[in-house]
Amino acid sequence: MLKTRIIFTFIALFAFIFTYLHAIPPPSPPPPVNHAIALLKKIKGEVKFDQIVVKNQTKMIVNGIIKKGIDENTPENYFISFSYFGAESNETHSFAELNIPIKPPKAGPWNVTIPGVVDGIAYQTFYVLKDDKVLDSATITKRDT
Ligand SMILES: *[C@@H]1O[C@H](CO)[C@@H](O)[C@H](O)[C@H]1NC(C)=O
Numbered sequence: 044m045l046k047t048r049i050i051f052t053f054i055a056l057f058a059f060i061f062t063y064l065h066a067i068p069p070p071s072p073p074p075p076v077n078h079a080i081a082l083l084k085k086i087k088g089e090v091k092f093d094q095i096v097v098k099n100q101t102k103m104i105v106n107g108i109i110k111k112g113i114d115e116n117t118p119e120n121y122f123i124s125f126s127y128f129g130a131e132s133n134e135t136h137s138f139a140e141l142n143i144p145i146k147p148p149k150a151g152p153w154n155v156t157i158p159g160v161v162d163g164i165a166y167q168t169f170y171v172l173k174d175d176k177v178l179d180s181a182t183i184t185k186r187d188t
Pocket residue numbers: 098099
């Protein structure tokens with residue numbers, strides 16, 4: 044008699060757990076961000092990031108223009124900088140390295156492809172620097188296309 048009750052209790056318990064697990068679907072992770080943008084107000088800059096995969100390597104097309112605040116045509120002194128998932132250090136590229144043309148006070152438009160994952164830089168801060176001075180910064184946000 045007691046044995047039957049124990050077995051019955053176990054069946055009820057498992058049935059309960061089973062139902063419970065099925066009632067609450069696990070939250071699905073948000074889809075990765077494949078298109079993002081940083082809008083820099085002070086220097087009137089717009090920088091877009093698009094994810095591409097070339098020969099199994101993840102790369103970003105970085106498209107940008109800056110309309111103000113680039114005073115000298117010295118691309119080796121200007122930098123874009125961002126961090127991955129809030130990493131310890133920023134990844135920094137000079138305008139010279141990215142072949143970003145400068146026509147003071149403007150820079151670009153440019154369109155370069157660099158290794159990287161757009162989802163990893165989404166919601167991080169994007170910086171434009173002259174030497175080690177930040178000219179402007181903005182949060183990289185998701186864009187739809
Ligand atoms: C790309 O990666 C997949 C899985 O890792 C592999 O099977 C495939 O051979 C790779 N293709 C190239 C072109 O490297």
